[in-house]
Amino acid sequence: MSACLTVWGLLPVLLLGAVATAEITAGAFVLAALIGMTLAVAQRLHWYPLRIAIAIYVDVFRAVPVLTQLFIIYFGLTEIGIRLDPLPSAIVGFGINGGAYLTEVFRAGLESIHQGQMEAAQMLGMTRLTALRIVILPQAVRVVLPPLGNFAIGLLKDTALASAVAAPELMFRARTLVDKTFLATQIFTTAAAIYLAMSLPLGYLTRQAEARFSRGRR
Amino acid sequence: MTPDIFGESMPELLAAALGTLRMTALAFLVAAGLGLPLAILRLAGGAAGRLAFLYVEIVRGMPALALLFLIYFGLAPLGIVLNSFTAAVAAFGLNGAAYLAEVYRAGIQAVDPGQREAAQMLGLRRSQVMREVTLPQAVPVVLPAMGNYLVSLLKDTSIASLIAAPELMLRSRDLAGTYYLPMEFYLLAGAMYLIMAWPMMHMVRRLERHFARGRLRGGGT
Numbered sequence: 551m552s553a554c555l556t557v558w559g560l561l562p563v564l565l566l567g568a569v570a571t572a573e574i575t576a577g578a579f580v581l582a583a584l585i586g587m588t589l590a591v592a593q594r595l596h597w598y599p600l601r602i603a604i605a606i607y608v609d610v611f612r613a614v615p616v617l618t619q620l621f622i623i624y625f626g627l628t629e630i631g632i633r634l635d636p637l638p639s640a641i642v643g644f645g646i647n648g649g650a651y652l653t654e655v656f657r658a659g660l661e662s663i664h665q666g667q668m669e670a671a672q673m674l675g676m677t678r679l680t681a682l683r684i685v686i687l688p689q690a691v692r693v694v695l696p697p698l699g700n701f702a703i704g705l706l707k708d709t710a711l712a713s714a715v716a717a718p719e720l721m722f723r724a725r726t727l728v729d730k731t732f733l734a735t736q737i738f739t740t741a742a743a744i745y746l747a748m749s750l751p752l753g754y755l756t757r758q759a760e761a762r763f764s765r766g767r768r
Numbered sequence: 769m770t771p772d773i774f775g776e777s778m779p780e781l782l783a784a785a786l787g788t789l790r791m792t793a794l795a796f797l798v799a800a801g802l803g804l805p806l807a808i809l810r811l812a813g814g815a816a817g818r819l820a821f822l823y824v825e826i827v828r829g830m831p832a833l834a835l836l837f838l839i840y841f842g843l844a845p846l847g848i849v850l851n852s853f854t855a856a857v858a859a860f861g862l863n864g865a866a867y868l869a870e871v872y873r874a875g876i877q878a879v880d881p882g883q884r885e886a887a888q889m890l891g892l893r894r895s896q897v898m899r900e901v902t903l904p905q906a907v908p909v910v911l912p913a914m915g916n917y918l919v920s921l922l923k924d925t926s927i928a929s930l931i932a933a934p935e936l937m938l939r940s941r942d943l944a945g946t947y948y949l950p951m952e953f954y955l956l957a958g959a960m961y962l963i964m965a966w967p968m969m970h971m972v973r974r975l976e977r978h979f980a981r982g983r984l985r986g987g988g989t
Contacts, residue, residue, distance in 0.1 A: 609966065609969070610962060612965075612969065613919075613923075613961065613962045613965035613966045613969055614923070614958040614961045614962055614965070615923035615924070615926035615927075615937070615958075615961055616923070617926045617927060617929070617937060618926060618937065618940075618954055618957050618958045618961060619958070621940075621941070621944075621950065621954045622950075622951065622954045622955060622958065625944065625950035625951075625954065626950045626951035626954050626955065627951070628950065629949070629950055629951040630951065707829075707830065707831035707832070708831065709831075710831035710832075710833040710834060711831075711833060711927065713833070713930075714930055721831065721833060721834065721837075724837075725837070728841065732845075733845075734837070734841035734842045734844065734845060735838075735841075735842040735843070735845050735846065738834060738837045738838045738841065738842045739838065739842065741834055742830040742831075742834040742835070742838060745829065745830045745831055745834060746826060746829040746830055749828075749829040749830075750825070750829055753829070
């Protein structure tokens with residue numbers, strides 16, 4: 551009983567951590583989406599060296615654990631005199647890592663649109679870029695939405711790794727509290743429940759968006 | 769990094785990479801084995817189906833790290849003390865079972881219900897229908913997804929370094945600290961993960977292409 555009361559008292563600290571978790575997730579998501587969108591469009595411009603560079607970025611950052619990437623950014627960069635705070639390094643680390651995934655997602659979205667659409671738009675006198683913007687992208691959104699939602703949920707959970715570089719997010723707060731109170735079972739269960747409380751609504755929203763955009767389609 | 773430091777640490781890193789592969793393989797077996805009954809229970813419905821659904825949703829909703837800490841630190845006060853390697857295999861296995869349950873479910877549901885009905889008409893028992901008709905046809909959907917899961921599992925085992933389980937990331941952190949060469953050792957670790965994961969990624973890509981052959985590419989609109 552007293553243990554329950556203690557955890558109740560610790561809840562504000564955990565919730566403070568949850569806010570930082572949301573911040574890292576949102577920041578990294580925006581960064582990843584910007585990178586992904588830019589590179590997916592850049593890939594379509596058919597400039598060979600650029601395509602190779604993008605393909606290498608996508609493969610390398612998807613094949614290396616995000617924890618390793620975080621450590622390179624947070625600990626490794628200090629060696630060459632670049633010292634980032636935990637929170638920004640987490641946002642940058644997850645953002646760059648996620649950018650590789652989202653490049654693939656956006657590429658698949660663009661590829662799902664029939665080639666004839668691009669040809670027709672160009673026949674009408676649009677440049678490739680205009681055709682992408684006005685004709686292809688709006689349709690690609692439908693294809694891209696579900697994986698984008700899944701990515702956001704995965705990202706939310708992955709940000710727990712930022713605790714390893716001492717970013718003051720939910721898992722880090724939980725670990726510090728466990729060190730102080732030794733209530734490992736209760737505190738980690740509560741932390742897991744808070745993650746669940748954040749990821750379930752995200753999953754629900756994703757399914758809603760998915761249902762909405764696929765209405766009337768096979 | 770001088771050549772002697774590299775020469776001295778490389779055997780340690782290679783041994784640690786072996787630990788990573790061992791952890792990945794064991795967790796994959798646990799996940800693949802537990803995932804199938806979970807998927808079948810969930811599809812069967814009823815009370816057991818609801819429990820399976822609950823398990824999948826809860827485990828997929830929490831970070832693998834939270835599950836790892838719960839198993840390694842959270843079970844200790846209850847008298848269950850696991851060593852870090854076992855805890856990691858258990859955590860990744862239980863976590864993966866929830867993912868693979870969804871993969872299996874998607875695969876089973878992708879098989880036309882007419883197949884099942886026809887098999888039942890022919891007098892096959894329910895278990896026979898599942899084993900001999902439905903599951904083999906789910907393979908094209910399930911296999912690439914399992915491959916993708918295996919790749920992400922391989923990378924996720926790096927998280928086990930946070931409970932000091934013997935694997936590549938832990939050894940890199942030790943060495944990075946000992947020589948104070950974080951950039952070199954983390955880049956080296958990254959390269960070693962790349963060498964392990966990249967061939968797997970490409971095999972999965974080929975599998976995907978293989979099974980996608982014959983299907984239409986591109987939407988009609």
